[in-house]
Amino acid sequence: MANTLTYLKNVTTLALDADLCVGCGMCTVVCPRAVLSLKNGKVEIVERDACMECGACAQNCPTRALKVDAGVGCAAAVINTALGRSGDECCCVVDANGKTGPVCGPGCC
Amino acid sequence: MNYTVDPGLYALGAPDKQSPVLVTANFKLSFDRLRSAFGGRNAWILVLDTKGINVWCAAGKGTFGTDELTGRLKASGLEKIVSHRHLILPQLSAPGVAAHAVKRACGFSVAYGPIRAGDLSEFMDRGMKATPEMRTKRFPLAERAVLVPMEFIPALKWMAVLLPLFLVLGGVGFSGTFRGDITTHGIQAAFMLTGGLLAGAVLTPLLLPWLPGRAFAAKGAVAGLITGCIVIFLSGGAPDTAAIQAESSGMLLISVALAAYLAMNFTGASDYTSLSGVRREMQWAAPLLIAGATLGLILWTAARFL
Structure with missing residues (x-):
């Protein structure tokens, strides 16, 4: 994909069961990384490595054809979890409207 | 507010x-x-x-x-x-x-x-x-730039401890006077750490698409290597004695580890990293960072006895 950054290869937990797909296309609407594409009435994973496991596609799939272990890719949260701290409170600071704001609580990255 | x-x-x-x-x-x-x-x-x-x-x-x-x-x-x-x-x-x-x-x-x-x-x-x-x-969500320069203070300011808290510590330790054990060694060895160590801070918390977010590697720790390490080499160059060029080589490479390792760590933290602020990806990155990066910083500390200490 042009002009977008990609993270590590072959790591996403995104999985598609094409037999369950009814081709509604909702996943292609909600994916913010253009990972999925509708072809011949079925969804296909076209940019697997662009997936950031946000979980929007699986959440909005009415037939549970898509599965992903959703989470936030944040080193501070992983460290906190590993240390047994309650603060996997990590949130990104990118607002839904595309802008940023200091909205994180204590223990946040 | x-x-x-x-x-x-x-x-x-x-x-x-x-x-x-x-x-x-x-x-x-x-x-x-x-x-x-x-x-x-x-x-x-x-x-x-x-x-x-x-x-x-x-x-x-x-x-x-x-x-x-x-x-x-x-x-x-x-x-x-x-x-x-x-x-x-x-x-x-x-x-x-x-x-x-x-x-x-x-x-x-x-x-x-x-x-x-x-x-x-x-x-x-x-x-x-x-x-x-x-x-489609993109992560342009302007958005990355806005996030720099989010990385830089929390890091300052640690730097406020590390900088004086290394400054004073630089005065201990080298051949000159305490005060004289602080102004040479201590200052160099402090500059190396500052370079690492800038590399990890400022350069990495800004230069994200152009730094090599996909893992954030790798990007930060490269940025840290660049700032570290600049500091070594400015503080007298190529090290010629074994003692200076150990001192410089020791501090270089520490500052590269610092830069890589700070860069890795930027995974949370970036909007294209996945949890599985961060976990995989940390599996190899975290032990490497700890090993690098430890080896750096050993070299920097050993430089006093060479």
Whole structure:
């Protein structure tokens, strides 16, 4: 994909069961990384490595054809979890409207 | 400062029974941006209780979720206020909301609008169709630059301890006087650490697409290597004795590890990293960083005895 950054290869937990797909296309609407594409009435994973496991596609799939272990890719949260701290409170600071704001609580990255 | 808006139903302009219903978080910036982007039009705005957190983060946590939406919708009495049964949600709320479940629970259909509120007017004018650009999240230089203070300022807290510590330790054990060694060895160590800080917390976010490697720790290490070599060059060029070589390479390792660590923390602020990816990166990067910093510390200490 042009002009977008990609993270590590072959790591996403995104999985598609094409037999369950009814081709509604909702996943292609909600994916913010253009990972999925509708072809011949079925969804296909076209940019697997662009997936950031946000979980929007699986959440909005009415037939549970898509599965992903959703989470936030944040080193501070992983460290906190590993240390047994309650603060996997990590949130990104990118607002839904595309802008940023200091909205994180204590223990946040 | 208070960044929250009271949850509930708001009128934008003079909405009627046919006006669209926009849903957002009760984070003030989200709400204000939506209002200004949609200014001049009439709409209902349903504000969910996301504890003052923005849409994307709240959706990830599930506070901007199906239950909150359907509960807030019923409490607001929206079904008596509008004649249609359609809601427009920000696309980035989708990790928390299941559109089909909302429809089932309260009869309202969910349409996901564009990622940016700024595109909302165009989205409406296109008959509620978003272009691929409106649907794709990018991470341009301006957004990365805004995030630099989020990395830099918390790191200063640690630097306030590390810098004086290394400055004073630089005065201990080398051949000269305590004061003299601080101004040479101590200062060099402090500059190396500062270089590492700048590399990890400032250069890495800004130069993200151009630094080699996919892992953030790798990008940070490269940036740290660059700033470290610049400091070594400025502080007297190529090291010629074994003692100076050990001292310089020791501090270089420490500053590279620092830069890589800070860069790795930027995974949380970036918007294209996955949890599985961060876990995999940390599996090899975390032991390597600790080993590098330890070896650096040993070399820097050993330089006094060479």
